Amino acid sequence: MRTNNLHTWLIQARQRLSAFSETPELELQVLAAHELGQTRTWVIAHPALELTYQQEGRLNAMLDQLIQGVPLPYLTGRCEFFGLSFHVSPQVLIPRPETELLVDTALQWLKDHPHRRCVADVGTGSGIIGVTLAHLVPGVSIVATDISAEALEIARENANTHQLEDRIQFVHGDLLHGVSAHFDLICANLPYIPAKTLTKLSVARHEPRIALDGGPDGLDQIQRLVANAEQWITPGGMMLMEIESSQGESAPSLARKYHPNAQISVQEDLSGHPRLLTIQWN
Ligand SMILES: C[S@@+](CC[C@H](N)C(=O)[O-])C[C@H]1O[C@@H](n2cnc3c(N)ncnc32)[C@H](O)[C@@H]1O
Structure with a gap:
C-alpha cells in the first residue's frame, strides 16, 4: 500500500x-x-x-x-515546565504556565531566606513544583504529597529522571496529614475549580477530576490546608497557594479568618488574573 x-x-x-x-x-x-x-x-x-x-x-x-x-502532552507523554521536561499521563494534571508564578515566587523567597530550606509541595501531581525547586535551589529538601498514588508514581519518576530522588521525599496521603515535619515554605497547587464550572470545561473530559474539582466554591482543599497550616509551618514561614481567577477576594478572606496576624496577599498572573495566595507568618 x-x-x-x-x-x-x-x-x-x-x-x-x-x-x-x-x-x-x-x-x-x-x-x-x-x-x-x-x-x-x-x-x-x-x-x-x-x-x-x-x-x-x-x-x-x-x-x-x-x-x-485529547491534549497533545497525553499523546506524547511529555510536557515542558520551567525549561525542564516532565513525563505526564492522563493520571496527572498537565502542567500549566500559570504555575510558573508560584515557582517564581518560591524561588525569590528561598533566595531571600538562604537558611530556610525545608519545603513542602502539597498535591504534587507530576511533581513539577518540587522537582523544579529542588533542581534550581541547591540544599533545598522537599516533601511532596499527593492523594493519588498513580500521580505520586509519575512525580517519583520525574524526580529520578532529573536525579533528584535523594532530595525529594514522596508521601501518599491527604494534604500533609501524617507528615510530622515542619516546613519553612509550603507550596500547593490543589484542585480549585468550582464543581459547577468544571461541568462546562473540556479539560474535565480528559484530565483527572481529583486534580481539578475544588468543591462547590472551589475552595474545599485550599480551606482545609489553610485552616491547619500552623500544624506544619515554622515561625516566619511562607505558604503559596495557586487559586482560580474568581477567588481573588474569597481566598484571602478565608486566610485572614484563620491567620489574622499573618501578612496575606494575592498576586496576579501575566494575564492580570488573581492567581497566587500568599501567607507570610511573622
Ligand atoms: C491541580 S493538580 C496540581 C498538580 C501539580 N502540582 C501541578 O501544579 O501541575 C492538584 C493535585 O492535587 C492532588 N490532590 C487533590 N486532593 C488532594 C488532597 N486532599 N491531598 C493531597 N493531594 C491532593 C491531585 O491528585 C492532583 O495531583
Whole structure:
C-alpha cells in the first residue's frame, strides 16, 4: 500500500486539524517528532522522508485523538515546565504556565531566606513544583504529597529522571496529614475549580477530576490546608497557594479568618488574573 511522505502527511493532517486547533502545524510537528523519535527541527528539515505503513497508521490514530480533544502532552507523554521536561499521563494534571508564578515566587523567597530550606509541595501531581525547586535551589529538601498514588508514581519518576530522588521525599496521603515535619515554605497547587464550572470545561473530559474539582466554591482543599497550616509551618514561614481567577477576594478572606496576624496577599498572573495566595507568618 502507498504511504505519504512526511510533507504530504503534515499538509493533509493540517487540513483536518485546523478546525480544532489554533496551532495545528506546531502540534503535528510535535506529534511527528514523537513518532519518529526525532526533534521538531529534524521533522521540519526532512519533508521527503517516506513514512512506513505502521508510522502513518500510528500518526493518523494520534491525529484522530487530537481532533477528539485529547491534549497533545497525553499523546506524547511529555510536557515542558520551567525549561525542564516532565513525563505526564492522563493520571496527572498537565502542567500549566500559570504555575510558573508560584515557582517564581518560591524561588525569590528561598533566595531571600538562604537558611530556610525545608519545603513542602502539597498535591504534587507530576511533581513539577518540587522537582523544579529542588533542581534550581541547591540544599533545598522537599516533601511532596499527593492523594493519588498513580500521580505520586509519575512525580517519583520525574524526580529520578532529573536525579533528584535523594532530595525529594514522596508521601501518599491527604494534604500533609501524617507528615510530622515542619516546613519553612509550603507550596500547593490543589484542585480549585468550582464543581459547577468544571461541568462546562473540556479539560474535565480528559484530565483527572481529583486534580481539578475544588468543591462547590472551589475552595474545599485550599480551606482545609489553610485552616491547619500552623500544624506544619515554622515561625516566619511562607505558604503559596495557586487559586482560580474568581477567588481573588474569597481566598484571602478565608486566610485572614484563620491567620489574622499573618501578612496575606494575592498576586496576579501575566494575564492580570488573581492567581497566587500568599501567607507570610511573622
Ligand atoms: C491541580 S493538580 C496540581 C498538580 C501539580 N502540582 C501541578 O501544579 O501541575 C492538584 C493535585 O492535587 C492532588 N490532590 C487533590 N486532593 C488532594 C488532597 N486532599 N491531598 C493531597 N493531594 C491532593 C491531585 O491528585 C492532583 O495531583
